Amino acid sequence: MEKIIFHIDVNSAFLSWEAVYRLAHKGGREDLREMVSAVGGDTSQRHGIILAKSIPAKKYGIQTGEAIWEAKQKCPHLTLVPPNYTLYDKCSRAFMEILKEYSDVVEPYSIDEAFLDMSASCHLFGTPKETAEKMKEQIGKRLGFTVNVGISTNKLLAKMASDFQKPDQVHTLYPEEIQEKMWILPIRDLFFVGRATEKKLRSMGIYTVGDLAKSDLSWLKGILKKQGEILWGFANGVDLSPVLAEPIENKGYGNSITIPFDVTKEEMADQVLLSLCETVASRLRADQVQIRVVSVGIRYGDFSYVSHQNVLYNPTNITLEIYKTACKLFREVWNGEPVRHLGIHTARAKGERSWRQQSFLDEVDYEKLSKLDGTVDAIRSCFGMDSVMRTVFLGHPIYHMSGGVWRGSNSPL
Ligand SMILES: [Mg+2]
Structure with a gap:
C-alpha cells in the first residue's frame, strides 16, 4: 500500500515567530512579515549572518546564511532583529505538539520542519488535501503563523512539494505528477x-x-x-527512507541538535560541537562520572546518517578534551556535504577518578582544565546558564549550550 507522507514547513520561521510575538505580546503594530526585514546575529560582529528573511526582503535577493554586511549592501533600509532562541524553542514545541494530534509518527527535521507519516491516520480527518488544509488552519488559528504543507508518498517528494509556491499553501507531488510539477x-x-x-x-x-x-x-x-x-x-522521485518518529535513545550521555541552516564549514561545525560538548560534559560532571568513548553523528540533508567513534586513552569529563576529540572525529568522517543535524554521544561512563595516566607527549594541563570546568559549573549553578560563556559564542548564531531542538537564551546578544 502506498504511504501518505506530509512535510510541514513554517514560512520564514524565525521571522514569523518574532513577528507574532511582537504583535501579541509587545503591542506591536507593525508586522515584520510585511516589512523588508530579517533576523540576524549581532550586527556589530563580523560573523553575523542572516538567519531568516521576510518575503519582501527575499525580493531584494537577501539569502539565509549570507553575511549581514552583504545583505545590507543589497538593501540598506533592511530592518534587522536579533535572534531569540528561547522564543523559537517554544514556538517549535507548540508547532510539533499540534502535528502530533494528527499522527503518532512525527519526525522533526529541523526546528521548523517535520515529516509526518499520515498513512494510518489520514482517513480520520478527510482526504490528504483536506487534512493538510485543516492542519494549516489550526496552526494559524492557535499559533498565529503560516506553514506550507507538501503531500506525497515519500519524504523527498513531500519535501519538494512544500517548497513550491509560498506562503500558506498546500501542494501535492504524487509520483504521477513528477513530470508535470518537478x-x-x-x-x-x-x-x-x-x-x-x-x-x-x-x-x-x-x-x-x-x-x-x-x-x-x-x-x-x-x-x-x-x-x-x-x-x-x-x-525520479525515489526515496525509501522511512519517517522516524523519535531519534533512537542513547543510554550514555549524549546530545544532538538540528541546525536551522546548513552547516557547510568546519568552523561552524566546530562551534556546534563545542556547544554540544558544553552540555554533555557538564552533565557528566554533575553525575561525577567520566567517559572513555566519544562518538560524533552527522545527518546530511539527504537524510543519510554517519557516525564515528574513538576510544580515549584516559577517561574524562573535561569539556575541551571531549571537544577536541569530537572535532577530530568530525573531520575524519565528514564528506563535505551540508550538515543538518549533529550529535555527540559518549559511552563507558564510570565513576570519577582523580588520577590520569600521564604521557610524555601531553602538553595540556588537564588538572587546570578540570578546575576551570568545576568553577564554571559552580558559577552557572548559582547565577544561571548564561552567566558565563566562551567568547567564541558572542554574536554567533549558535547558542553556547545546545541541546534538544534549540535551547536559547534571553540575553540581548
Ligand atoms: Mg521553514
Whole structure:
C-alpha cells in the first residue's frame, strides 16, 4: 500500500515567530512579515549572518546564511532583529505538539520542519488535501503563523512539494505528477543540490530536474560517483527512507541538535560541537562520572546518517578534551556535504577518578582544565546558564549550550 507522507514547513520561521510575538505580546503594530526585514546575529560582529528573511526582503535577493554586511549592501533600509532562541524553542514545541494530534509518527527535521507519516491516520480527518488544509488552519488559528504543507508518498517528494509556491499553501507531488510539477524545475531546486553540484551539473548540460532524471545513470555515476546515483534517484522521485518518529535513545550521555541552516564549514561545525560538548560534559560532571568513548553523528540533508567513534586513552569529563576529540572525529568522517543535524554521544561512563595516566607527549594541563570546568559549573549553578560563556559564542548564531531542538537564551546578544 502506498504511504501518505506530509512535510510541514513554517514560512520564514524565525521571522514569523518574532513577528507574532511582537504583535501579541509587545503591542506591536507593525508586522515584520510585511516589512523588508530579517533576523540576524549581532550586527556589530563580523560573523553575523542572516538567519531568516521576510518575503519582501527575499525580493531584494537577501539569502539565509549570507553575511549581514552583504545583505545590507543589497538593501540598506533592511530592518534587522536579533535572534531569540528561547522564543523559537517554544514556538517549535507548540508547532510539533499540534502535528502530533494528527499522527503518532512525527519526525522533526529541523526546528521548523517535520515529516509526518499520515498513512494510518489520514482517513480520520478527510482526504490528504483536506487534512493538510485543516492542519494549516489550526496552526494559524492557535499559533498565529503560516506553514506550507507538501503531500506525497515519500519524504523527498513531500519535501519538494512544500517548497513550491509560498506562503500558506498546500501542494501535492504524487509520483504521477513528477513530470508535470518537478521535471520543469531548474536543477538547483532539486533537494540536496548545492551550489557546487549545480555548477557541475550545468557544465554537464543538465539544467532541469527532468534533464537529470532522463540522463544515463552509469554516465552520471562515472562523474559524480555515489552522489550521482542519489541525485538521479531523487530526480525520479525515489526515496525509501522511512519517517522516524523519535531519534533512537542513547543510554550514555549524549546530545544532538538540528541546525536551522546548513552547516557547510568546519568552523561552524566546530562551534556546534563545542556547544554540544558544553552540555554533555557538564552533565557528566554533575553525575561525577567520566567517559572513555566519544562518538560524533552527522545527518546530511539527504537524510543519510554517519557516525564515528574513538576510544580515549584516559577517561574524562573535561569539556575541551571531549571537544577536541569530537572535532577530530568530525573531520575524519565528514564528506563535505551540508550538515543538518549533529550529535555527540559518549559511552563507558564510570565513576570519577582523580588520577590520569600521564604521557610524555601531553602538553595540556588537564588538572587546570578540570578546575576551570568545576568553577564554571559552580558559577552557572548559582547565577544561571548564561552567566558565563566562551567568547567564541558572542554574536554567533549558535547558542553556547545546545541541546534538544534549540535551547536559547534571553540575553540581548
Ligand atoms: Mg521553514
